[in-house]
Amino acid sequence: DQQVKQNSPSLSVQEGRISILNCDYTNSMFDYFLWYKKYPAEGPTFLISISSIKDKNEDGRFTVFLNKSAKHLSLHIVPSQPGDSAVYFCAASEFGNEKLTFGTGTRLTIIP
């Protein structure tokens, strides 16, 4: 039973264009969502997060959108840069619970 789903295993985007990574969840108790970025041979690094009381959070080139009614969140990267090529994991947690549930990841490739 996969509570956090990333249905696109891979995505290729031209440099300078917008990258949109999607994530769906099934557990209505999730109230905090995070995106992690992972390069090969490294551990995941935190990128950006959003609480369920918001529908948007922005940090530089990265914006996360949350649609609670659809149980869907997305990560927008604009403009995309070659260094953004990595695997992106979506994760979620319930209020008062430090544990994270991860998706399977989306491999983003930025084409120069």
Place this chain on the structure above:
Amino acid sequence: DAMVIQNPRYQVTQFGKPVTLSCSQTLNHNVMYWYQQKSSQAPKLLFHYYDKDFNNEADTPDNFQSRRPNTSFCFLDIRSPGLGDAAMYLCATSRDEGPKVNEQFFGPGTRLTVL
């Protein structure tokens, strides 16, 4: 720089031969986690420590044990590794209070190969 360190980065063991993976942190975080990640799969939480309080996930096999002798160190012991235990093992830490309590900091991982 404050960080999470895992040793070794690559570990090869034989089927059934016990192996220990180590994790240390300089972040002074109270919570430490061990994840197993297989290729193209989501990281799967094995267990976590809230300070010295050990929390095992219900589906973590008995073959996996953990020790946390102090705040800085945590160990993952695999008593009798099977071929299915070959994976990347990730250690992570987090604060236990404050606005970013859900933000976990990961080490680089240990890739375990079982022959």
